[in-house]
Amino acid sequence: METIQSYLNQHDPEVAAVLDAESIRQKSTLSLIPSENYTSMAVRLALASSFTNKYAEGYPYFWENGERSMQKNGRYYRGQANTNDIERLAIERALKLFTPNPQAYHANVQPLSGSPANLAVLHAFLKPGDTFLGLSLDYGGHLTHGHRVNITGASYRAVSYRLNADYELDYDEIRELARLHSPKLIICGATAYPLQIDFQRLGEIAREAGALLVADIAHICGLCVTGHHPHPFPHADLVTTTTHKMLRGPRAGLILCKKELGPAIDQAVFPGLQGGPHMNTVAAMAIAFREAMSEDYKMYAGQIVRNAKTLAEVLQAEGFSLMGGRTENHLLLLDIVHSDNGLAAKDGHWLSIRWERAGLIANKNAVPGDKKPWYPSGMRLGTPAVTTLGMKEVEMRQVGDWIVRATRGADNDAELERIRVEIASMMERFAPRQFV
Numbered sequence: 001m002e003t004i005q006s007y008l009n010q011h012d013p014e015v016a017a018v019l020d021a022e023s024i025r026q027k028s029t030l031s032l033i034p035s036e037n038y039t040s041m042a043v044r045l046a047l048a049s050s051f052t053n054k055y056a057e058g059y060p061y062f063w064e065n066g067e068r069s070m071q072k073n074g075r076y077y078r079g080q081a082n083t084n085d086i087e088r089l090a091i092e093r094a095l096k097l098f099t100p101n102p103q104a105y106h107a108n109v110q111p112l113s114g115s116p117a118n119l120a121v122l123h124a125f126l127k128p129g130d131t132f133l134g135l136s137l138d139y140g141g142h143l144t145h146g147h148r149v150n151i152t153g154a155s156y157r158a159v160s161y162r163l164n165a166d167y168e169l170d171y172d173e174i175r176e177l178a179r180l181h182s183p184k185l186i187i188c189g190a191t192a193y194p195l196q197i198d199f200q201r202l203g204e205i206a207r208e209a210g211a212l213l214v215a216d217i218a219h220i221c222g223l224c225v226t227g228h229h230p231h232p233f234p235h236a237d238l239v240t241t242t243t244h245k246m247l248r249g250p251r252a253g254l255i256l257c258k259k260e261l262g263p264a265i266d267q268a269v270f271p272g273l274q275g276g277p278h279m280n281t282v283a284a285m286a287i288a289f290r291e292a293m294s295e296d297y298k299m300y301a302g303q304i305v306r307n308a309k310t311l312a313e314v315l316q317a318e319g320f321s322l323m324g325g326r327t328e329n330h331l332l333l334l335d336i337v338h339s340d341n342g343l344a345a346k347d348g349h350w351l352s353i354r355w356e357r358a359g360l361i362a363n364k365n366a367v368p369g370d371k372k373p374w375y376p377s378g379m380r381l382g383t384p385a386v387t388t389l390g391m392k393e394v395e396m397r398q399v400g401d402w403i404v405r406a407t408r409g410a411d412n413d414a415e416l417e418r419i420r421v422e423i424a425s426m427m428e429r430f431a432p433r434q435f436v
């Protein structure tokens with residue numbers, strides 16, 4: 001990394017200075033954003049590889065009678081010997097990592113991120129105006145699950161389901177809505193849901209309604225593939241995920257589906273939605289998939305959950321109110337406005353700025369009933385990134401203590417500065433150079 005940095009310094013000092021500053025920021029503050037992580041050096045190097053120079057529109061195979069003819073070159077331009085090899089490898093590894101039976105499933109590794117992956121799925125099976133069900137953004141759903149400001153809500157008829165009063169998925173309501181609206185597709189999964197998802201039950205509801213079930217496991221994919229959360233297959237017809245959150249790969253998206261849906265998915269990604277795939281990213285994905293098959297990764301996933309539970313316990317003991325009352329995965333959603341512990345904050349926007357002063361990087365989040373998304377009442381915390389650094393239960397108790405102090409002392413600049421110094425000092429022990 002030293003040589004790369006000095007090369008950049010000579011080549012373009014202006015940009016190098018910003019890259020350096022970001023590296024220092026990541027090394028000295030605590031990332032509690034549940035969708036962030038640190039990639040391995042191997043993933044970083046693949047991203048910087050010569051594949052970034054190559055166009056590879058098309059696929060490294062043709063569909064013939066429902067099967068991929070892997071020996072045939074389906075690219076539009078020449079010079080594809082190596083792009084074909086790397087994409088075939090990425091697909092093979094994705095199927096091995098994510099599906100119960102690689103022969104019966106298909107993987108498309110070309111989506112540029114999670115949002116394009118979801119849009120491609122809708123584009124593959126719905127016409128503009130067709131109905132689908134998704135979790136409301138106000139209750140932890142993703143923008144691409146049909147929010148009105150998103151193209152998925154603008155182009156399709158999106159019907160939102162919500163959570164019950166205990167902040168749990170309300171499967172009876174989903175079934176009712178499915179009966180009432182006959183959607184073509186039901187999408188499940190969330191960005192801010194601390195509890196487990198019952199994919200089996202959702203699969204039954206979808207089949208009863210004649211709808212496809214899409215499980216968007218962007219946040220929890222690492223728990224699903226290591227047995228720390230129920231797996232969406234075989235209940236879901238399709239699975240979408242990002243590869244840069246819990247999976248620790250490059251910033252990208254991935255679609256997995258039953259094999260018979262493969263041709264429609266491929267067509268929807270390219271030429272339906274995208275042009276050339278980012279082959280450097282595909283190479284980095286292949287590396288991340290292999291890393292996620294290791295024993296180390298399995299232990300990592302277990303520790304993520306134990307760390308989240310520990311943090312939840314510490315904060316609950318201090319009177320913080322947790323949406324759902326607990327966590328069963330990698331994230332916690334705190335209601336920091338209505339917490340009954342004398343630590344009530346003005347709003348999540350304000351508190352997240354104050355926490356950042358202390359070196360605690362987290363994100364504000366809407367909770368049910370919030371009217372202003374820019375000034376929500378919640379804060380979302382997650383443990384995937386700190387767990388990658390090697391932090392365990394002991395450190396989570398320390399982090400919980402900092403959160404309490406930074407909330408109680410949110411108006412007190414001197415206290416925030418003291419916490420910032422303490423965090424920077426802990427990060428010196430935990431942020432190995434290769435990560436940032």
Ligand SMILES: *Cc1c(COP(=O)(O)O)cnc(C)c1O
Pocket residue numbers: 035113114115116118142144189190191216217218219242252
């Ligand atoms: C993060 C996320 C996405 C979108 O990913 P981007 O890569 O940011 O486009 C989609 N769905 C869910 C549930 C997510 O959490």
